[in-house]
Amino acid sequence: GAVVSQHPSWVICKSGTSVKIECRSLDFQATTMFWYRQFPKQSLMLMATSNEGSKATYEQGVEKDKFLINHASLTLSTLTVTSAHPEDSSFYICSAKSWELTYNEQFFGPGTRLTVL
Amino acid sequence: AQKITQTQPGMFVQEKEAVTLDCTYDTSDPSYGLFWYKQPSSGEMIFLIYQGSYDQQNATEGRYSLNFQKARKSANLVISASQLGDSAMYFCAQEFNQGAQKLVFGQGTRLTINP
Numbered sequence: 155g156a157v158v159s160q161h162p163s164w165v166i167c168k169s170g171t172s173v174k175i176e177c178r179s180l181d182f183q184a185t186t187m188f189w190y191r192q193f194p195k196q197s198l199m200l201m202a203t204s205n206e207g208s209k210a211t212y213e214q215g216v217e218k219d220k221f222l223i224n225h226a227s228l229t230l231s232t233l234t235v236t237s238a239h240p241e242d243s244s245f246y247i248c249s250a251k252s253w254e255l256t257y258n259e260q261f262f263g264p265g266t267r268l269t270v271l
Numbered sequence: 272a273q274k275i276t277q278t279q280p281g282m283f284v285q286e287k288e289a290v291t292l293d294c295t296y297d298t299s300d301p302s303y304g305l306f307w308y309k310q311p312s313s314g315e316m317i318f319l320i321y322q323g324s325y326d327q328q329n330a331t332e333g334r335y336s337l338n339f340q341k342a343r344k345s346a347n348l349v350i351s352a353s354q355l356g357d358s359a360m361y362f363c364a365q366e367f368n369q370g371a372q373k374l375v376f377g378q379g380t381r382l383t384i385n386p
Contacts, residue, residue, distance in 0.1 A: 188373070197362060197376045198316075245314060251372070259306065260374060262316035 156182050158250050160263035167238055168271055175233045175266045177248030183228035184250035188260060189221075192245040204231050238270045273298050273367045277377035284353050285385050291338070292348040292380050294363030300324075304366035305346040306374065307337065311359040319361075322346055350382075358384045 157180040167173050177187060186205050190198040202223050204210040210223035220242075222234040231250075235242055245267050249260035274297045284290040296305065307319040322330045322337045330337045338347040350357055363377040 186372070197378050198374075200373055200375070203373060247314070247316065249316070259318055259321060261318070262308075265314040267314070 156250075156252075156261040158184075158248065158261045158263040160248055160266050162266060163264060164267040164269075166269045166271065169239050170237055172234055172236045173238055173268060175235075175246055175248075175268075177231045177233070177250065177263050179229045179250045179252075179261070182250075182252050182254060184231075185228070185252050186250070187225055187231040188249045188251075189223060189231075189233050190247045190249070192247060192265075194245075198247060201233075235268065238268070240270045243268055243270045273300075273365055273375050275363055275365050275375055275377035277361075277363055277380050279380045280378070281381045281383070283383050283385060286355060287352055289349060289351045290353055290357075290382065292350075292361050292363075292382065293345070294347055294377055295343070295345045296363075296365045297344060298365065298367060300367060304372075305337070305339070306364040306366065307335070307346075307348045308362045308364060308376075309357075309359045310362060310379070316362075320348065353384050355384050355386060358382060 159178045161176045189201045192198045201216045202210045202212045204223050204225035206225050206228050212218045225231040245265050247265040249262045251260045276295045303324045305322045309317040320330050320332045320335045320337050322339045329339050334351045336349045360379045362379045364374040
C-alpha cells in the first residue's frame, strides 16, 4: 500500500522558535498533499492544501504567514510553524493523494506531535 | 457548507458482536465520496472503506461494510465480529470540492471493545 512518512514524530520547542515538519510519500508521487491539525479529543481540521510547484491554498482562519507550506517535489511537502506559541501545540498530520491510486483516497502520515513550552 | 455528524461520542461493545457507527452528512453536491478512517491511540489514520455517491451497491471491505442510504444522507459503518483490536476512534469523512477533493471530518466515535 501507499506509505506516507512524517518527520519528526514529536517535537518540543520553546515559544518563539520555528519548527519544520516534513511529509514524504515513499512509494508514489503525490499530486496533492494536505495538512491537518488535531487538538486533543477533537477531530481533524484541514489547514491547507498544496500541489507540487504551486502555492498552498489555506483554509479560512489559518494564517499563511504563520504556517508556511512548501511542496517542492512530488514526494515532499514541509510545514513550518513560525514563531510558535503554546496555543500551536497540537497533533499535525499530513496526507497525500495521487490520481494513480485506488479510490483517489488520501493516505495519511503517522502525525507529528508538537509541544510548545 | 458541508457538514458531517457523528452522534455517538462513545460506543461500548462486547467482543465478537457487530457494531454500527452512525454518520450523517449534508451536501447539495450530486457527486461526492464518503470515507471511514480508524485512528488508534498511536494517532495514525487508517483508511477503512469508501463509498461513492453514484455507487449502486454498498461498499464492503472484509469485516467492514457501509450502510449507505443516500436519501437519508447517512453512511453508517458496520463492523462485524468485533475484535479487541478494533478499539479506537473512528472518523467519517466526506470529500467535497471536487477540484481539490478536500475531506471534512465528523467529530469521531470512540469505540471500545470489551472482552
